[in-house]
Amino acid sequence: MNGDDIRVIMYDDRISIHSPGGLPSVITKENMRTQHYSRNPYIARTLVDIGWVKEFGEGVNRIFEEMQEFYLDDPEYIVTNTSTDLVLKNNIVMRTVRRDKALQNKLGKVWDNLTFVEQMAIVQVYEHGEVRTKSLAESNDKISVQMARRALKNLTDKKILKRIATAPTAPNQYYVLAEDK
Structure with missing residues (x-):
């Protein structure tokens, strides 16, 4: 994973966000809406301080809620040992x-x-x-x-x-x- 970057790929019908590395050990696809873990707490605190996010741990729920608000399918997480991909579909x-x-x-x-x-x-x-x-x-x-x-x-x-x-x-x-x- 060393040298791999986070990639955001935009298609006509979806956005795919590729992040190197699997989920942290305490987080699974099933519990990610209720459990919280910041890979980088300094970045998370800075985002709260400048007002880009309201509170720690709101990200996943916010994605689901905003997709529903715009009548879109739920986000799709594809998790392996070496990467985590988030697919946001737009139909x-x-x-x-x-x-x-x-x-x-x-x-x-x-x-x-x-x-x-x-x-x-x-x-x-x-x-x-x-x-x-x-x-x-x-x-x-x-x-x-x-x-x-x-x-x-x-x-x-x-x-x-x-x-x-x-x-x-x-x-x-x-x-x-x-x-x-």
Whole structure:
């Protein structure tokens, strides 16, 4: 393993992270979400201190949670005595299907009665926490600013979205999902 490097390889449908060396003796594929071991505690402490991670031992759970949040398959660990590989798959088709299914479950029959632009607005809010008129219009070349404004107003009138603004014509206004959605 001496001289071997950590390698990050990006493919169209996945990212593979290759790390020389097997798992530490106390860690297995089965317990890695509940057990914690830092190979380099100095690096781990520095990452916490600069705010890149919240706490020691959050990494594996965070990977699983964020993959689920984006409707992706669970991470895949391939462990041998000489290396540990982490494969993060990205299937855009299945991710879109799972996201749309989750939105349909959340909104019920309302989803099917929304226009394409209204659905795009809700997708942006769902994925990014908010949507702005400009970002909605820029998300698809078939959506004009006027169409985006109309869709956001309709969704607000239907109480699906809530408008956040300091004034009626505030330039930094944005929309979030209404609390009951």
